[in-house]
């Protein structure tokens with residue numbers, strides 16, 4: 109039976125703020141007062157620390173959460189390699205050593221739905237750079253899920269923080285720290301190590317599809333606002349963290365109990381699995397600043413030029429994952445929301461450019477102002493990759509249209525939202541991304557730029573004509 113919107117939302121409660129210190133207890137009195145690890149924590153719970161940074165990381169970067177749970181996370185049988193899904197995940201044969209490095213522009217038709225897959229088996233690595241073992245780099249995925257993860261299944265990644273960008277289908281994400289409802293036009297971040305289960309929230313059999321970015325190093329922060337001032341772009345109060353919620357399904361010790369809960373771990377780009385006899389979702393209370401969160405992209409406060417020229421897309425940065433080099437990100441998550449363009453004597457779409465950063469783009473809905481939609485175009489559920497120094501920009505028709513446009517104030521992108529994972533790293537493309545998925549558009553470059561016209565005239569005075 110379809111779950112109504114109201115019922116859906118009732119299940120979820122949030123606390124608001126970015127990079128905040130939160131505390132939450134599902135049972136009053138579950139959090140110890142004034143200390144973290146009393147001899148006997150309240151209500152017979154175990155205290156467990158979840159560290160997202162080194163113990164000694166500087167205070168302003170330090171991330172950790174104290175969990176108060178029925179049984180500690182360590183009480184499970186050993187993990188063993190999980191055979192099948194590694195291949196579907198594109199994680200078989202050491203993907204990070206077998207990448208394809210391609211200077212050409214790449215574009216993908218919408219990725220297929222997969223009625224058989226759940227979130228984990230439907231996750232496909234498309235591109236990436238670095239090495240999770242060295243905690244360096246990032247990876248770009250698409251996912252397609254036709255069914256919920258099993259009620260007793262949980263997943264975590266030891267490799268990095270995962271940013272999820274649903275494109276179709278709302279996700280009911282149960283995490284150790286509580287529940288998040290993440291719909292298309294919302295995003296969420298699940299930190300390294302946090303166990304979670306993804307269910308299809310619609311409950312009507314409609315499938316889910318989307319994109320994901322895994323960050324092997326550092327973490328997502330809000331970009332500096334500089335002269336923009338103290339508000340704008342994504343505002344801290346619009347980020348939402350879950351409240352504690354738990355199940356009690358367990359026996360007297362970690363070794364008895366009626367159910368087997370299957371926990372899948374992503375560890376150095378391979379999957380491992382164990383079956384334990386108690387639920388991993390047994391956290392009754394928590395406090396800390398290391399937690400999953402979500403954000404509604406509709407709340408993004410877009411700014412732009414009100415005079416002339418097209419500014420850099422960095423003004424559209426929602427979240428940034430900085431490298432050690434100031435202003436240079438391992439990955440930025442950038443959106444292109446509906447906005448007004450008012451620039452005078454300005455070519456309004458993106459300029460032609462080559463970038464030392466790599467640009468992986470996706471489309472959540474609608475169209476993108478610099479690219480045609482339709483068959484063989486840039487369409488929702490598809491993607492493009494303009495790698496380091498790959499020339500790109502508006503396709504020929506978009507160029508002609510914008511060159512000849514009557515420059516009235518114009519709203520672009522109504523009802524649409526494109527996004528970009530922009531990385532300072534050169535990304536490789538997996539075999540799955542280049543071949544297996546069969547979505548690469550062979551004619552992308554020709555289709556877009558084959559018809560770019562020569563406007564050049566040697567005669568002075570004809571330049572702007």
Ligand SMILES: O=C(O)Cc1cc(O)ccc1O
Pocket residue numbers: 419420421457458459461467478500501528
């Ligand atoms: O390539 C793209 O479409 C993304 C992009 C948009 C923009 O407005 C400026 C630069 C840029 O790379």
Ligand SMILES: [Fe+2]
Pocket residue numbers: 458461463467494500
């Ligand atoms: Fe670009």
